[in-house]
Amino acid sequence: MFSKVWNSDHFILHEHQHSVSQWPQIDVNGPNMHPVYRFLREQLPEQEGGGGGKSGELGKDIGWNFFKFLVDRKGRPVKRFYQVRLKSYVCYQTKHAA
Numbered sequence: 001m002f003s004k005v006w007n008s009d010h011f012i013l014h015e016h017q018h019s020v021s022q023w024p025q026i027d028v029n030g031p032n033m034h035p036v037y038r039f040l041r042e043q044l045p046e047q048e049g050g051g052g053g054k055s056g057e058l059g060k061d062i063g064w065n066f067f068k069f070l071v072d073r074k075g076r077p078v079k080r081f082y083q084v085r086l087k088s089y090v091c092y093q094t095k096h097a098a
Contacts, residue, residue: 028062037062040069044077070094 026034033041041058044050051057063082070079070093079093 033058040071040077044069044080048078048080050077050080 026037028034028037038058040050041060041062042051042055043053044059046052046059048059050059052059066082068081068090069077070081072078081090081093
């Protein structure tokens with residue numbers, strides 16, 4: 001066992017001599033919401049917690065950064081996954097997306 005807890009930035013930088021690029025924090029809810037999240041929330045079907053494609057309708061807020069969105073091959077959000085989902089469920093949903 002490791003006697004010290006390593007964070008991923010330290011491990012990548014010091015153990016593999018690579019730098020870690022971090023993106024700035026963005027808003028996923030509220031008036032300063034990032035355009036990507038505005039699109040995802042607005043276009044997501046209502047039964048999945050979105051606005052159903054209605055302009056200005058955003059559906060439910062995103063609770064935290066572990067929420068995932070499944071986007072179809074045409075670029076439309078089709079499903080929203082909440083923070084606690086089994087990998088097998090997400091894989092199944094991905095394979096059977098419309």
